[in-house]
Amino acid sequence: MSALHAAPPRPLWRAALASSSCGPSASVFWKRSRWPAIWARTPEAALKTALQEVCGFTGWPVGHAFIRKRGRRAVMESTRLWWARDGVEAAEFSALSEAITFTAGVGLPGQVMAEKAPVWISDVTAADNFLRAEAAERCGLRAAFAFPVMVGREVAAVLEFFSHKVAEPDEAILRTMAQIGVQLGRVIERSRAEADARARNAKLERMVKEAEAQRVAAEAANRAKSAFLAVTSHEVRTPLNAVLGLTEGLARTPLSSKQQGLVDGVRESGGMLLRLLNAVLDLAQIEAGKMSAHMGAFDLRSAMDAVGRVWTPRAKEMGVDLIVDLSGLPEDCALVSDKGKVEQTLVNLLSNALKFSPAGGELVLVVSARRTRNRYQVRVEIIDQGPGVSPEDRARIFEAFEQTDSGRQVGGTGLGLAICAGNMASLGGTIGQDEAPDGRCRFWFEFPADAGTAVEDVDPVEVLEASMDRPLRVLAAEDNAANRQVLQVLLDPFDMELTLVEDGLAALEAVQVNAFDLILMDANMPRMDGATAVRASRALGGRSSEMPIFMLTANVFAEDVRRYRAAGVDGVLKKPIEVGELFAALAGAAARIDSPAPLEQAG
Structure with missing residues (x-):
């Protein structure tokens, strides 16, 4: 006891x-x-x-x-x-x-x-x-x-x-x-x-530790994913730049109709591959919460009309009649938003609708905008005669890699609608699917936008040709031989003095000897990378530090762009080269020339 x-x-x-x-x-x-x-x-x-x-x-x-x-x-x-x-x-x-x-x-x-x-x-x-x-x-x-x-x-x-x-x-x-x-x-x-209470506190402490461990693991996984995407993006974009660039150059030469058809096929397939790559990168940005909008002024009516003109022939080829209804837009509908995201969302939905539209059917694009003081509320509807989406599938089709049975039959990656949803989220808008009053399948998206003053679209090639009172002196640092050839093919038709070097150190040596109207700098190069070469060039002082420098690179993640900007570049061009952006940079360089006389040696 x-x-x-x-x-x-x-x-x-x-x-x-x-x-x-x-x-x-x-x-x-x-x-x-x-x-x-x-x-x-x-x-x-x-x-x-x-x-x-x-x-x-x-x-x-x-x-x-x-x-x-x-x-x-x-x-x-x-x-x-x-x-x-x-x-x-x-x-x-x-x-x-x-x-x-x-x-x-x-x-x-x-x-x-x-x-x-x-x-x-x-x-x-x-x-x-x-x-x-x-x-x-x-x-x-x-x-x-x-x-x-x-x-x-x-x-x-x-x-x-x-x-x-x-x-x-x-x-x-x-x-x-x-x-x-x-x-x-x-x-x-x-x-x-x-x-x-002690047991709850102990449990909470365990949960906090587990959550912290999961956060650390998630961040490590996210860094690994970002690194993988960065390497993959660069390794895919570099050869794809050569494919699309050389195809663009070939398309500018005299070709038979059969040859032109083959070139168009290569160009279209390369474009599809580029869009797929961009979709994967866009999705990674959405998942990381890093999707941001690049606001600018544009005329919504002109942008929608341009999309209609491009897609009407494609719809006819598929036996579908595309009807574009812009009656809900004012004649002057200038707004401030991300034009690229608006167009990408519309194009993805049009492409999706065409897949499901039967031959002989009708596809209707309706765009309207309601203005209240200095704000617009824009609504875009795409109405097709496809099978539609069941109510239980309407929410999940906007998630990555989610497809309906009919969607898998017509092909696709299951990324397009998820990217559309991400685009609208970054613009403060919404997206959805329902039935039109007549029972047809309808996809729609809405977004708010400030009223603005539209900037007139211009052809950068025309601007470049009009601005060139003398040959432009361009320096391009590019270690890949095929990409150097692409630049030569694209710039040969113009009166330019193109100097090609293979790394950043050679570019730095060149700017100490000669003056250039524009410098195109790759990022990943042997001996000296592009960002280091830019910083060294800016540190030289004199005219060498004032020469316009654009990064021309396949590494175009947001953090990469911030790093280039911090190094001192004036702009960033991505690979595969978008011809319009390249010529716009060249036209800007031509417009900055003070005198028609040739530039003197930089001493």
Whole structure:
């Protein structure tokens, strides 16, 4: 037996018991005991103190505590906490008590648990529902009472006490014990709350650590993905630049109709590959939350009309009649938005609609804009006669790589609609699919835009030719032989002095000897990369530091562009070369020439 020894009962308690016909009161017990100290203790310490104080107060020689096991089933088990007066031998009884568990209604602890109230047994050796009667008799135990420790409506523990004499029930003692059980229950309830709080805090700490580990892993994976995309982009764009650039040059030469058809096929296939590459990179930017809009002023009517002119012949080739309805647009509809994203979204939706439009069918493009003060709300609808999209598929078709069964049949990557959704999100707009009033399939997107002043579209080739009062002197640093050939093919038709070098160090040496109207600098080159060459050129001072420099590179992620800008470039051109952008840069260089006289040596 694990006993807690204490001094014999105080004479005052015995006197109180002897003089009271109804036993000790709760107030007497409270004043004479050390009960208030329980508030600052653990449940185990509180139960120990309660056993000692109750035994000391009542004069009963043995006390024992049961605790309810946590779980769905109500079961009481021994705490192995006992109090026994010196000289009391109850080892057999204590061993049996510690070996038995009690369910509701079974034995003294089970009866208290079932009734949720104190229970008194005058003589345990004669009680039918006292499982330890024989052991109690051998140890000389007779009368018993027990009371519950209540936590809310639950019996959390049971304290039992035993006397060597048969005793009739004392209602005053039982009432007092019931109140003590409530007080003990508060200690246990507080302890449970603290334990639950510690467990929750520990769980939260684990979750925070796991979330941090997942964040670190996600960032590492994202960096690895970005590095992979950067390398892949560069390695694909470099040869693709040669394919498209040389094809463009070949298309400018006299060709038979058959040869022209072959060239157009190569150009179209290369363009499809470039669009696919751009789609993957766009999707990576969307997933990383780095998709940004490049705002500029343009005339919406002109832009939509241009898209209609380009796609009408293509639709006719597929046996589809494309109808463009711009009646909802004002004649002057200049707005500020990302023209590229608007056009890309429209083209993706038109291409998608054509896939599903049956031959002999009709495809309708409706564009409208509602102006309120200095803001437009633009709506674009593409209505086709395809099979449409089921309501349950309408949300997921705008997620990456998600396709309907009919979508997989007509082919595609499942990226186009996801990129459209990303474009609209970056513009503060929305996109969706539903049925037109006549039941046909309708895709639509809307976006807000500030009113602006449209910039007239000009042909950069015409501007370049009009600006060239003398040959332009152009330096191009490019380590890839095929890409050097592309530049030669594209610039040969114009009166230019083109100097080609194979790395950044050679370019730096060239600008120290000659002056150039424009420098085109690749990024990844041996001996010295492009960004380093730009910084070194800017550091030379004089005219060398003022020459216009454009990066011409396959590395065109946003972070790459920021790095080039920080190095001191004036602009960035991407590979594969977009002829319009290249000629626009050349035209800008021609416009900056102060004098028609040839440039002097840079000394």
